[in-house]
Amino acid sequence: MPEFALVAEDGCVPLDVLTYIAAAVDLQMRRDVSPLLDTGEPWTVGALTSLEGLRDAPGVRKVLTFRRKLGVAGALGFHTETAGIDYAECLPPKFVGQTIDGTTASHEVIETFGDPGCDQAWPMPNGSKVDFELSDPVEADSYPITVKIGSESRVVMVSNFVTPAWFGLDDGPRFDFLGLLKAPFTMTPGGYYRIVDISGAEDYVYADADSRARVAAKLANPTSRLSRRNG
Amino acid sequence: MNTISRLVLIAALVGWSAPSCKTITGTGPGTAPVPIVAGVLDCAGPSLWKTITFANLIPVVEHAIGQKDPLGALDDLLTTYSEAEVTCVAAYLNDAGAKQALAAPTNPVVANRVSVTAQWLARETAKGVGPIVNYGSPE
Numbered sequence: 001m002p003e004f005a006l007v008a009e010d011g012c013v014p015l016d017v018l019t020y021i022a023a024a025v026d027l028q029m030r031r032d033v034s035p036l037l038d039t040g041e042p043w044t045v046g047a048l049t050s051l052e053g054l055r056d057a058p059g060v061r062k063v064l065t066f067r068r069k070l071g072v073a074g075a076l077g078f079h080t081e082t083a084g085i086d087y088a089e090c091l092p093p094k095f096v097g098q099t100i101d102g103t104t105a106s107h108e109v110i111e112t113f114g115d116p117g118c119d120q121a122w123p124m125p126n127g128s129k130v131d132f133e134l135s136d137p138v139e140a141d142s143y144p145i146t147v148k149i150g151s152e153s154r155v156v157m158v159s160n161f162v163t164p165a166w167f168g169l170d171d172g173p174r175f176d177f178l179g180l181l182k183a184p185f186t187m188t189p190g191g192y193y194r195i196v197d198i199s200g201a202e203d204y205v206y207a208d209a210d211s212r213a214r215v216a217a218k219l220a221n222p223t224s225r226l227s228r229r230n231g
Numbered sequence: 232m233n234t235i236s237r238l239v240l241i242a243a244l245v246g247w248s249a250p251s252c253k254t255i256t257g258t259g260p261g262t263a264p265v266p267i268v269a270g271v272l273d274c275a276g277p278s279l280w281k282t283i284t285f286a287n288l289i290p291v292v293e294h295a296i297g298q299k300d301p302l303g304a305l306d307d308l309l310t311t312y313s314e315a316e317v318t319c320v321a322a323y324l325n326d327a328g329a330k331q332a333l334a335a336p337t338n339p340v341v342a343n344r345v346s347v348t349a350q351w352l353a354r355e356t357a358k359g360v361g362p363i364v365n366y367g368s369p370e
Binding site for chain 1: 285
């Protein structure tokens with residue numbers, strides 16, 4: 001069993017599409033994400049046909065289920081934890097021809113790997129702390145990974161992410177994987193991050209109106225990652 | 232020696248038992264069994280995939296590998312899928328597992344994936360199947 005499992009409810013994502021997404025994100029984890037972080041060995045990512053037998057199989061730590069309808073319209077994904085396995089849900093990805101949108105799955109995998117407990121934050125120069133959420137500041141950016149299974153190659157778009165240098169944790173050459181950012185605590189269009197100031201009050205820093213709408217949708221869901229942090 | 236050959240050899244040395252006598256596979260209820268053919272197994276061959284597609288079978292095989300008796304679970308798949316189909320996916324997952332092991336050398340999930348698929352492939356090798364080609368790669 002993979003440590004991070006992808007499942008599609010009611011066949012809302014074709015199984016072959018789910019498999020290509022899983023393979024691409026698995027490759028992204030060990031090739032792109034893990035080498036830039038100091039958070040241990042990368043998790044494996046795989047697709048499952050169902051949740052049947054999940055609890056009897058060792059290894060699974062998180063399940064991301066694609067559903068046609070979430071509890072809150074507009075929320076791309078949210079999280080809950082039950083019996084030692086962390087569950088999240090998100091809307092089905094778009095796929096047109098040979099190109100598949102794997103950005104939401106990629107986003108969830110990256111952020112869960114970076115902060116499985118959803119409780120890490122790092123100090124900023126002004127004394128505030130910023131959540132250790134690796135994809136939020138560059139949420140709208142993606143890049144392609146090509147996966148070949150048998151004789152068929154497909155392109156899966158995966159999420160950009162920020163590096164430890166973005167948090168001021170090291171002097172690495174890049175602040176995000178794609179090299180779009182030029183300084184710590186900056187964002188690309190569509191990005192955002194949450195901070196807690198020195199008095200303990202929380203606030204959000206938005207790149208634009210689009211990112212403000214994304215945050216509002218996630219906050220409206222009591223099981224969202226943001227809501228977990230607020231709780 | 233390629234990655235799969237090395238892993239098959241390792242599995243043969245450390246844990247592989249005598250090959251099963253089972254050489255007949257099925258393609259589903261009421262259909263004629265399809266034996267696997269010795270020699271090169273071309274996973275991109277147009278006539279190979281009769282019961283399912285390559286990508287659709289990967290989660291099924293991965294689920295079997297995660298069971299308490301993974302080789303038994305893989306054998307059980309032969310009542311639904313052909314031996315060649317399962318073997319192609321085993322080759323794909325073995326190759327992917329070897330690459331995962333480079334990044335996660337102490338991960339037991341990865342070690343199990345590599346070990347189980349290597350044992351399966353060793354069994355196929357003992358039947359004269361191989362080399363296995365064109366199973367693809369995520370990179």
